[in-house]
Amino acid sequence: MKKPIVFFDIDGTLLNEEKKIPASTKKAVHLLQEQGIHTVIATGRAPKMFYWIQKELNIDSYVAMNGQYVVFDGQEIYANPIDRDRLETLSMMTASNGHGMAYCSHLDYKVSKSNHPFIEGGFDSLMLPYPEVDEEYFKQLPIFQGHLYCGPQNAQMYFDHFPDFSFIKWDANAYDILPKGASKAVGIQKMLEILDIKKENSFAFGDGLNDLEMLTMVGTGVAMGNAVPEAKAAADVITTSSSHDGILNGLIKVGLLEKDVTLV
Known part of the structure; x- marks a missing residue:
């Protein structure tokens, strides 16, 4: 039987409230790798x-930008860029309304405006510096995910105007922009097919609204103790929070690690 595969969300899952990787998480991931179990960022x-997270955890495989770009052992295996014309239409609309955008490629990410309070707030929540500004970055490289920065009172007009996009809220005034139907689950399915791993041998850990599809499509979905209620409802198992050894405890709970794991 092929070894299992485990997919880990980052914020609120691999990272704790301080945006750091707990020692117990580093130990748990290392123990999985010692067993030959695939460890993947989703x-x-x-x-x-998240290059720094890959380096700290020795993970070379990932499902990035909510399933839009997938890499296994450092090699691209799936890429689904957003339609450039539709993205330009959306960009023009946000510019005319004074709202912000971010454009995420497989190499970098740029934003449409400088000193925008909602962009600043979003990246502050990730503990990342304000990105470089390039309002036409989407014309230079394939863009796999956008961000919309606007207040909730303004968001509905974008939802109505762009029914071919999904808008997933991740901060008070920030939304991921994806083609309709895109999700981490789509990228995970691509990886499972290429590796010929059966669904029942797949596990996923998550905490947010963008984890719902992932948690329900794998063999065992694990919600963090700090997860939103929707993620807890979608999961098969609920572990402790990311700040209280949630990854380690969850892996023990689903039987991938022994109960007597020590952190030394």
Whole structure:
């Protein structure tokens, strides 16, 4: 039987409230790798935002930008960029309304405006610096995910105007922009097919609204103790929070690690 595969969200899952990787999580991931179990990052972030996490955890495989860009052992296996014309239409609309955009490629990410309070707030929540501004970045490289920065009172007009996009809220005034039907689950399915791993041998850990599809499509979905109620309802198992050894405890709970794991 092929070894299992485990997919980990980043924010609120691999990272604790301080945006750090707990020692117990580093130990747990290392123990999985020692067993030959595949460890994969599954995130809404663009790759440049989590290189440091890959390095600390020795993970070379990921499902990035909510399933839009997938890499296994450092090699691209799936890429689904957003239609450039539709993205330009959306960009023009946000510019005319004074709202902000971000454009995420497989190499970098740029934003449409400088000193925008909602962009600043979104990246502050990730503990990342304000990105470089390039309002035409989407014309230079394939863009796999956008961000919309506007207040909730303004968001509905974008939802109505762009029914071919999904808008997933991840901060008070920030939404991921994806083609309709895109999700982490789509990227995960691509990886399972290529590796010929059966669904029942797949596990996923998550906490947010963009994890719902992932948690329900794998063999065992694990919600963090700090997860939103929707994620807890979608999961098969609920572990402790990301700040209280949630990854380690969850892996023990689903039988992938022994109960007597020590952190030394």
